[in-house]
Amino acid sequence: MACFLVPTAEAIVTTIASKVVEKKEDSHEVAKDHSEKAETAHAHVPFSRKLGWLNKMLWGGSALLAFEHVWHGEVVPYFPFLTAASDPADAAEMLHEMSTVGVTMALLVTTVWFGIVAVTGMIEKRFANESSAEEDTEV
């Protein structure tokens, strides 16, 4: 009925968070020594970029799901936009669906993202270890 609104709300929050993190990273990088930055650039994925992956999943998924709701006539282009909102019984059912299906959707996408971030972290570590091992053999 309106389950896509929960991931959409999360997408708004994570988009704001990624903008804030990006600004912080930019100011931090300017303060850093350029040679040090070049050294670590290949082994490190900025957190703002990782948040960007979550944003794309949430926004993309929500947009396509919203289209499905338009298809089924659950979202309309006039007030109150959600057909279920005009009837109290339907509204209660809609809120129930949002709190069950919607929340689970947001949780699953976020959990998968955490998994991707964890795997990326492992790859970063392995890359850093390999780089330091290569440097040691060169010396």
Place this chain on the structure above:
Amino acid sequence: MTLLTSVFAAVICTAIWYKNAPKNDMMIGTLCWMYWGASLMWFVDAIFEYAELGAGYFTPEPADMLNDLFLGLSVVALGMVIWVVVLLVKDPKGVVRKAIFRNKTA
């Protein structure tokens, strides 16, 4: 059927992205994230529907199946339209900028 269509789209896009990686001029990665996000959300929808319908979930009426397939294909098309818009706006290859610049100088 919608879930199946979006999963197929996500897998195909991921394969194309992997084939061209690390080059990302066409921003296929954006399309991948979008389809995977939608697939995960429809997967949750499918679980809840399965909990409600039981085995009946796997034996839909042909008319429902056709409608869902039509919806799935429309969703894939919408995803591609969003991707094209993002690609043209971000313009990683600078093609749009060059075209506009050339038109201005001509």
